[in-house]
Amino acid sequence: MPRTARSYRVTIANVGRTIDCAANQTVLEAAVAAGIDFPYTCATGNCGTCCSRLDAGKVALLPRSDAALGPQQKKAGLTLACRARPRSDLAVTWLGRGGR
Template sequence: MTDTRGVFRVTVRNSGRTIDCPSDRTILQAAIAAGIDYPYACATGNCATCISKLEAGEVALLPRADAALGEAQRQAGLTLACRARPLSDVTISWVARSGG
C-alpha cells in the first residue's frame, strides 16, 4: 500500500528484495539506490537492457524508444525499469540476465 508521500513497495523478484520506491522515481533509480544490481545501460529508455516483466501492480511509463519497448511487448506485461514509475505496489523481475 502507499503512504501519504506516494511511496510504493517494489518487490524485485530476481534479488528477493522488497524496496520503497517514491512515485516520482523510476523502479531502476530506487533499485540502484537500494544496492540492487539491476541490469541497465542507457537508463533513458533506448537500449532495453532493463526490460522487465511486470508481474503485479501498475506503472506509468516515461517517454521511451519504441524499439526498446513496443506496444506488443507492453501488452504482454513487459516494461522498462528505467522508465517505469510505480502507481501501486509492484512485483517485477528483469529478463535481461539471470542472477541478482
C-alpha cells in the first residue's frame, strides 16, 4: 500500500514504547492501533480523559471543548491525545485515568 501521509515517531512514556503515528492520525488512534491501553472515553475532545503532557515535539490540535483542554492547560504543555496529530516526533505522558 502506498504511504499517503508522513509519519512520525511517538514515544508514550507511561508504557515506555515508541510507535509510528501518521500526520493525519491522532496520537490516540495510533496508540490504540498499536495495542496500547491509552486512557480515553469520548475520543472527540470533550471529556479530558486522554489529557496528556506533551514532553517533546509539536502537535496540531483538532477542534475540542475548552472544558477538556482550556487555553491555560495548553499553555502549560498539556494536550489531548484524541485531538492531537503529530507535526514532529513526539513524547507524551498520559496523566491518569478517571480525571485529573
